[in-house]
Amino acid sequence: MRGTAQLPASKSESNRALIIQALAGGGQLGNLSDANDTQLMQRLLINPEAPLFDAEDAGTVMRFLTAYLAMTGRQTELTGTARMKERPIGILVDALRQLGARIEYTGQEGYPPMRLLGRTPQPATDEFTELTVRGDISSQYISALLMVGPMLPSGLRIWLTGKVGSRPYIRMTQALMQHFGAQCRDLGEVLEVRPQAYKPTDYAVEGDWSAASYWYAMVALAPAGSHLTLPDLRRHSLQGDQAIVGIMEKLGVKTEFLANESVRLTQTEPTGEFTQDFTDCPDLAQTVAVVAAALGISVVMTGLESLRIKETDRIAALQAELAKFGGALTDEGNEHFRVTSQDFQVTGQTVATYHDHRMAMAFAPLALRGRLTIEAPQVVRKSYPQFWKELDKIGFTEKAS
DSSP, X not given: OEEEOOOOBXXXXXXXXXXXXXXXXXXXXXXXXXXXXXXHHHHHHXXXXXXXXXXXXXXXXXXXXXXXXXXXXXEEEXXXXXXXXXXXXXXHHHHHHHTTEEEEESSXXXXXXXXXXXXXXXXXXXXXXXXXXXXXXXXXXHHHHHHHGGGSTTOEEEEEESOOOOXXXXXXXXXXHHHTTOOEEEOSSEEEEOOOOOOOOOEEOOBOHHHHHHHHHHHHHSOTTOEEEEESOOSSOSOGGGGHHHHHHHTTEEEEEOTTSEEEEEEOXXXXXXXXXXXXXXXXXXXXXXXXXXXXXXXXXXXXXXXXXXXXXXXXXXXHHHHTTTEEEEEOSTTOEEEXXXXXXXXXXXXXXTTOHHHHHHHGGGGGSSOOEESSGGGGGGTOTTHHHHHHHHTOOOOOO
């Protein structure tokens, strides 16, 4: 397997940049993601006075828009899909209420949908407005609060409690805020944002490292001698999922950064059993679990707590689908899970995707080991709409069923 695979632009960067651009009142954004989540964010931000906002199944859209609409004083309703209504948002709403937002739940307490009723202005003081926020649920809550921080008359100081997950996404948010003129500091368990208006600024979004992970999986499972080139990936990336470089080296894929902001992936020998913490890169867990099981390499995975509240319960989904091939994801207690496999074979199994784009793309590389059926393949539109077309270009054969 050889060739070049085109990646989507980073959905994480795109959606943050769109919110900050809206708060800044201008600036040109280049190379925005074509993912459904980003296209949805763009459509919703065009009309901030709309009486109803439907975030569909997009977590960043729901959480970032909640903060943006609440703190800009909008009076509207915010809803989503049936699964979105099962994903908690109470921590973010409680924090926004402390900042003067008036928000009511119209369904189950602590979950969407919600009615936003405007905001009570707060007087400026010489001290930061302070919040205490749990860091062990979703970094998107923290990013949402950070991005509205500069518009608060006294700025914002956030005290983080507990284990903070996905910290690179918080750093990404702060880096983009600083690009648009905000002043913020990361002091470990304390995050500070000074009161200062954003400045309209141009920004070009990088290729998506989360999407790149599926091509790493392809190379790991492909015939010996396989290699691929992935464009638009920076050595010094804002994205935490660049961690795939080090993880996949253990699973037999070497990364070479090229001069034109692209990488070349080459198959090498895997190193054998290892332990990996996914606290900062939970979106890589499915990819790594599938590759490890297919290669027969035992991997202990930690930092998977947030997977329970994603598009689906990703731990349960992985356990169910790996079992079809001879793989297992076993709970060893104390938030440790071990990937193992016995006589792992791909023999025409059908993979359920649970309305989860990452389930479809994580299991797709198994087609290199045998015939495979992916249910509801259209779920990839959420983050990588061209995924199946890129597989076709590399030489995969698809047949609709």
